[in-house]
Amino acid sequence: MEYRRKVAICGSGGLGSYLARAILETGEWELVILSRNPQSSPTQGGVKVKQVDYSSVDSLYHVLKRQQVDTVISVIPDAEVQLNIIDACLMARVRRFVPAEFETSPDQRPLYGPSDKMTVLVRLDEVRAQLESSVFSCGLFMETFAPGGWANSGSYNYGWNDGTFLVDLRNKRAYLPLDGEHTLNTVVCLTSAVDVARFVAASLSLRSWPTEMKMFGDRLRLGELLEIAQHVRVREFSVKYTTEEEIEFKILRTADWASQRILQAMRSILGHEYDVGQRYLNAKFPDIRAINLEDFLRRCWKPSTR
Ligand SMILES: NC(=O)c1ccc[n+]([C@@H]2O[C@H](COP(=O)([O-])OP(=O)(O)OC[C@H]3O[C@@H](n4cnc5c(N)ncnc54)[C@H](OP(=O)(O)O)[C@@H]3O)[C@@H](O)[C@H]2O)c1
The missing domain is CATH 3.90.25.10 (UDP-galactose 4-epimerase, domain 1)
Known part of the structure; x- marks a missing residue:
């Protein structure tokens, strides 16, 4: 099956900029960055930045649909925003979603763990048949x-x-x-966040994703x-x-x-x-x-x- 070749990163700063650089370096993906703010000059080697309103699922849907996005990566640690993005992904038939995790493993968290992250993971479980997703855990x-x-x-x-x-x-x-x-x-x-971004970028080419992918340096x-x-x-x-x-x-x-x-x-x-505790991605991509x-x-x- 032929997939679309475009990735959208929700959030331009912090880890978003590391991911953008690493994804561009693969030379295999087109990239669009979604941001709350208009950005006058194109960032990250001429990548398009689209201003979005995360409170409107409808407007997010239109952006994702128009851009023909295959995979959405969120670096926004806010449950409400991420739930809206997930709804928009479902409407726009986005294939894959990465939630803003990139830290501890959900396996290791106590039940009283961060409710924002848990809310998003519960939703992703509910919609797994329509939207593939994976948590990247890196310590x-x-x-x-x-x-x-x-x-x-x-x-x-x-x-x-x-x-x-x-x-x-x-x-x-x-x-x-x-x-x-x-x-x-x-x-x-x-x-290092540089390596996290390289592993995430490499994982975009995996045929199927487990629900979690672990790595560490x-x-x-x-x-x-x-x-x-x-x-x-x-x-x-x-x-x-x-x-x-x-x-x-x-x-x-x-x-x-x-x-x-x-x-x-x-x-x-x-x-x-x-x-x-596990180096799943290090083993998958020994060149990194x-x-x-x-x-x-x-x-x-x-x-x-x-
Ligand atoms: N493992 C670790 O040690 C570690 C450390 C820090 C973070 N992390 C993880 O890495 C991920 C990214 O963290 P980060 O520090 O890079 O994130 P961040 O800078 O707080 O947010 C990333 C971008 O998301 C957008 N954003 C932030 N808050 C938002 C909100 N409430 N509503 C809408 N957009 C918002 C902003 O982009 P725009 O201005 O373009 O809209 C921001 O530049 C998170 O999942 C976090 O848990 C891990």
């Missing part, structure tokens, strides 16, 4: 530890991820959650993460610790949005949600050599001089 973005953190990648919703989460390489500090045995043995998987205990950061900066970090009990206590008492997000991410780490954390950090940090 933490390595860019979390680059200067300025993931916020520096143009992210709209991740201002809290500013280069100080867990290990702060600029200030040579760390703030790490201890497990039940009071050790730093909790495992996290890490992938590195799989480390928190203690190893700290050691690597110190090794790259050639300095001992000043380290503070927190415990599961302290995190739970603070989650109930912290009104500040950024602190809440940090505490919730730490709770998820201790709950092993970032241990994706995902970078490990030490090499990634060496690209963005020099040994500290003070």
